[in-house]
Amino acid sequence: MKYFNKTVITLLITTIILSACKPDSFKDLGIERDFLESLNGTWKLTKATQVDEDASKKGFPYQQLDITNLFPYTNFVFTLNVSGGAPTTFTAVPGTSPKIIKLPSGSWTVDDLKYPKNIYLKNGAATDTISLGGYPTGTSTTLKLSKEKKDAVTGKLLISYSYEFAKQ
Amino acid sequence: MKQLFYLLFFTISGLAASAQNPSFSPSSFTAEDEVTITIDVTGTGMAGVADAYLWIFSNPDLGGGADGVTNGSWTNSSDAAKLTPAGPNKFTYKFTGTTMFLQTPAQLKSFGFLLKKKDGSAQTSDYKPYFFDPLIFVPSMLRVFPSKVDVDDVVTVNFDNRYAVATNDQRMTPATFTVTMFDDLSNSVGSPVTLPVSKTDLTIWSGSFIPNASFTPAAGRKLFKFRYKINGTVLDLNGSPMTVSTAETEVTFTTMK
Numbered sequence: 001m002k003y004f005n006k007t008v009i010t011l012l013i014t015t016i017i018l019s020a021c022k023p024d025s026f027k028d029l030g031i032e033r034d035f036l037e038s039l040n041g042t043w044k045l046t047k048a049t050q051v052d053e054d055a056s057k058k059g060f061p062y063q064q065l066d067i068t069n070l071f072p073y074t075n076f077v078f079t080l081n082v083s084g085g086a087p088t089t090f091t092a093v094p095g096t097s098p099k100i101i102k103l104p105s106g107s108w109t110v111d112d113l114k115y116p117k118n119i120y121l122k123n124g125a126a127t128d129t130i131s132l133g134g135y136p137t138g139t140s141t142t143l144k145l146s147k148e149k150k151d152a153v154t155g156k157l158l159i160s161y162s163y164e165f166a167k168q
Numbered sequence: 169m170k171q172l173f174y175l176l177f178f179t180i181s182g183l184a185a186s187a188q189n190p191s192f193s194p195s196s197f198t199a200e201d202e203v204t205i206t207i208d209v210t211g212t213g214m215a216g217v218a219d220a221y222l223w224i225f226s227n228p229d230l231g232g233g234a235d236g237v238t239n240g241s242w243t244n245s246s247d248a249a250k251l252t253p254a255g256p257n258k259f260t261y262k263f264t265g266t267t268m269f270l271q272t273p274a275q276l277k278s279f280g281f282l283l284k285k286k287d288g289s290a291q292t293s294d295y296k297p298y299f300f301d302p303l304i305f306v307p308s309m310l311r312v313f314p315s316k317v318d319v320d321d322v323v324t325v326n327f328d329n330r331y332a333v334a335t336n337d338q339r340m341t342p343a344t345f346t347v348t349m350f351d352d353l354s355n356s357v358g359s360p361v362t363l364p365v366s367k368t369d370l371t372i373w374s375g376s377f378i379p380n381a382s383f384t385p386a387a388g389r390k391l392f393k394f395r396y397k398i399n400g401t402v403l404d405l406n407g408s409p410m411t412v413s414t415a416e417t418e419v420t421f422t423t424m425k
Contacts, residue, residue, distance in 0.1 A: 052314035
C-alpha cells in the first residue's frame with residue numbers, strides 16, 4: 001500500500017510538471033537587414049593587411065603584415081552609391097594611397113542583391129572585382145573588403161589583401 | 169639610315185628571342201608541382217634538329233643528386249625523354265620533380281638539364297641550376313614578404329641578422345636597402361632605388377616598396393625580376409662608421425590575376 005501511494009504521487013507530480021510545459025513563442029527578429037543599403041555611402045580606409053596565403057597554407061611563419069602605415073593607405077576614399085535598392089555608381093579616390101581599386105569611377109553590381117559577396121566594378125571595358133569581408137550592419141560599423149591574387153598559370157591563391165573602411 | 173633601322177630591328181628581335189630562355193610555367197613550383205619547360209635552342213649545338221631529348225639531373229653542384237628516370241643512356245635516350253616541338257628551334261617538356269628523380273621534396277633542392285640528340289652526337293650546354301620552391305620554411309638572412317610577389321604588390325624586404333654568416337653582415341647596423349630592377353630581356357630598368365629600413369623585431373630590419381610605383385619599364389617590356397641588398401654601417405678599427413652592404417639576392421615576379 002505504502003509502495004502504491006509513492007508511485008501514484010510520483011506519477012501525479014510528473015503529470016503536473018509536464019502539463020505545465022508550453023512551447024515558447026519565437027521572439028521578433030526585428031526588421032530584416034538590408035545589406036546592400038548598408039554599403040551606400042563614402043568610406044575611408046582605416047586598415048590594410050597583406051596575407052601570404054601560400055605561407056599560411058604551408059604553416060610557415062610570417063603569414064601576414066599590417067601595411068596600413070607602410071604607405072599612405074588611409075588617404076584612400078571609396079564611395080558606393082545605391083538607389084532604389086540597386087547599386088548604381090562608384091568613385092575610388094586614392095589620393096597618395098596605392099590604388100587598391102584600379103578604376104577611378106564607374107558603375108557597380110553585386111553577385112547577390114540580398115546577400116552580396118562580390119562587388120563588380122566597371123568602367124567601359126575595364127573591370128575590377130573586390131569581395132566583401134563584412135557588412136557594416138548591426139554593431140559593426142566597419143566595411144570590410146578583400147582582394148585575392150592567384151597565380152596566373154595554376155590558379156593557386158598566393159596573396160590576399162584585407163581592407164577596413166570607416167563611414168564618412 | 170635604312171641599314172641602321174634594320175640593324176636595330178634585328179638586334180632587338182634577337183634579344184627578344186633570347187629573353188628568359190629557358191622559361192618555366194608556372195614560374196615558381198615545388199618538387200611536387202608539375203612544371204613545363206620551354207626552351208629555344210637557337211645558337212646551340214641543337215639548332216635545326218627535328219627531335220630533341222632531355223637529359224635532366226637534380227641538385228647540380230650540391231651533392232645528393234640523381235639522374236632523371238627518363239634519361240636512358242647517353243647514346244640511346246629513352247622515348248620518354250623526347251621533347252615536344254613547339255615551333256622552329258623550340259621545344260617543351262612537362263615533368264614533376266619527385267617523380268622525375270624519385271627523390272623526396274626534402275632531398276630536392278634544384279635541377280639542371282640539357283637537350284641532346286637521341287644518340288648523343290649533339291647537345292646544348294647545361295642549363296642550371298633552377299631551384300624548387302621549398303615545402304618547409306627555410307630561415308635566411310634576406311627574405312621578402314610575401315614569398316611570391318607580382319609587380320603591383322607591396323614587397324617588404326627583411327634582414328634577419330640571426331642568420332648572417334659574414335662578419336660585416338653580423339656586425340652591421342642596417343639603414344637602407346637598394347633595389348635593382350630588370351625587365352623580361354634582363355635589361356636593368358631605371359636606376360637602382362635606395363629606401364630606408366626600420367627595426368621591426370629584435371633581430372629584423374625591414375623596408376617596403378611597390379615595384380611598379382618605383383620602376384617603369386620601357387615600352388613593350390615588363391618588370392621581370394629584381395635584386396636587393398641591405399646597406400648599413402659597421403665601426404672600423406678607429407671606431408668610425410664604415411658603410412657596408414650584404415650580397416644581393418634575386419627575386420623573380422610571379423604573374424598573378
